[in-house]
Amino acid sequence: MALYRTYRPRTFDEVIGQEHITKTLENMIMNGHIGHAYLFTGTRGTGKTSVAKIFARAVNCLSPVHGSPCGKCANCLKLQQDNDINIIEMDAASNNKVDDIREIREKVRFMPVDVKYKVYIIDEVHMLTDSAFNALLKTLEEPPKHVIFILATTEVHKLPQTILSRCVRFDFRLVSVSALIEHLRKIFDKEKVECDEESLKLIATAGEGSVRDTLSIADSIASYCQGKITKEETLRILGTTDYNLNLEFFGYLKEREVGGILALIDRMEKDGKNLAVFSKDVSRHARNLLVIKTCENASKILNLPDDVFALFKQQADTFDEKDLIRYMQVFSAAENELRYTLSVRLLLETTCLTAITGMDAKKN
Numbered sequence: 001m002a003l004y005r006t007y008r009p010r011t012f013d014e015v016i017g018q019e020h021i022t023k024t025l026e027n028m029i030m031n032g033h034i035g036h037a038y039l040f041t042g043t044r045g046t047g048k049t050s051v052a053k054i055f056a057r058a059v060n061c062l063s064p065v066h067g068s069p070c071g072k073c074a075n076c077l078k079l080q081q082d083n084d085i086n087i088i089e090m091d092a093a094s095n096n097k098v099d100d101i102r103e104i105r106e107k108v109r110f111m112p113v114d115v116k117y118k119v120y121i122i123d124e125v126h127m128l129t130d131s132a133f134n135a136l137l138k139t140l141e142e143p144p145k146h147v148i149f150i151l152a153t154t155e156v157h158k159l160p161q162t163i164l165s166r167c168v169r170f171d172f173r174l175v176s177v178s179a180l181i182e183h184l185r186k187i188f189d190k191e192k193v194e195c196d197e198e199s200l201k202l203i204a205t206a207g208e209g210s211v212r213d214t215l216s217i218a219d220s221i222a223s224y225c226q227g228k229i230t231k232e233e234t235l236r237i238l239g240t241t242d243y244n245l246n247l248e249f250f251g252y253l254k255e256r257e258v259g260g261i262l263a264l265i266d267r268m269e270k271d272g273k274n275l276a277v278f279s280k281d282v283s284r285h286a287r288n289l290l291v292i293k294t295c296e297n298a299s300k301i302l303n304l305p306d307d308v309f310a311l312f313k314q315q316a317d318t319f320d321e322k323d324l325i326r327y328m329q330v331f332s333a334a335e336n337e338l339r340y341t342l343s344v345r346l347l348l349e350t351t352c353l354t355a356i357t358g359m360d361a362k363k364n
């Protein structure tokens with residue numbers, strides 16, 4: 001099982017880097033000041049869903065420990081099960097219609113089963129349509145006593161003011177490198193993975209403040225290194241792709257050589273290369289070529305060694321600006337998905353094919 005699933009926090013203490021939020025929520029539980037609508041905002045993988053679930057258990061726990069769920073009482077045991085009917089998770093990205101929200105409005109009237117509160121967690125809430133927002137607003141205006149809403153979003157600026165003003169808002173922060181190092185160290189200890197200090201730092205930095213990203217990078221490196229992580233391997237796996245790989249890859253893109261692309265991806269995977277990182281390199285290379293094509297002072301902007309610049313320039317000349325822009329779009333759009341998908345390779349391959357067929361479609 002993936003590390004980020006195994007290590008989902010179960011108490012507020014286990015949540016890292018969000019003390020400003022967890023302290024407040026603990027106090028709310030201890031003082032019994034429980035609101036009906038919360039809004040959790042912040043970057044992906046910083047703890048929004050995890051904290052929402054801890055809170056949902058804490059409000060129902062029969063004997064909370066310093067504001068966190070005890071994990072032992074009948075209610076905690078019940079709510080620890082993944083699909084207990086009292087904690088309703090809805091993904092607004094795929095249920096964004098007014099009817100989806102109406103359904104909630106009808107169901108909120110029913111009492112919780114065996115516990116005190118029903119908790120609705122609405123993820124990616126910014127995806128709701130205008131009429132769905134209006135329907136939600138009606139519910140938020142007169143919430144039944146036994147219901148709590150937790151809305152979560154990575155894009156808070158897309159929410160209407162009317163919704164914002166109904167919610168108690170918590171902004172999840174990017175987690176510091178030092179907190180991530182600390183966290184990784186504990187997890188590697190438990191997993192009996194050896195890892196030197198420098199690799200810890202490299203991995204934590206590569207996670208860019210997201211705990212989930214950090215753990216999934218750690219996962220791929222640990223499994224490649226088979227339990228003993230070294231700085232050399234970490235650098236190699238994390239490091240930006242050797243520019244020769246980029247040149248080769250773009251050569252195949254240009255010629256629409258599907259076989260070449262699939263073989264290259266296969267080779268990289270066997271070398272333990274992080275394919276999500278590679279996808280980022282692809283957008284970057286497309287951008288470099290575009291800079292060369294369009295900017296007078298490209299060599300200054302890119303600041304590459306002369307011989308490398310010459311090679312890039314040679315390749316840039318073979319491409320259309322439009323295609324380069326498309327590659328940037330297609331590959332940067334895939335970057336995020338690549339971090340979360342269970343089949344990175346398949347998604348990367350599909351992305352490459354999209355990039356190629358897009359060219360076909362244009363030419364025909």
Ligand SMILES: Nc1ncnc2c1ncn2[C@@H]1O[C@H](COP(=O)(O)OP(=O)(O)OP(=O)(O)O)[C@@H](O)[C@H]1O
Nearest residue numbers: 004007008015016044045046047048049050211212
């Ligand atoms: N603050 C944190 N402390 C400890 N672990 C965390 C934290 N944030 C994220 N994680 C880890 O990342 C995993 C995913 O976190 P979670 O689902 O809570 O993130 P999220 O903010 O809801 O992300 P998204 O915006 O993608 O929904 C958790 O299972 C846990 O392993």
Ligand SMILES: [Mg+2]
Nearest residue numbers: 048049123152
């Ligand atoms: Mg989430």
Ligand SMILES: [Zn+2]
Nearest residue numbers: 061070073076
């Ligand atoms: Zn309990």
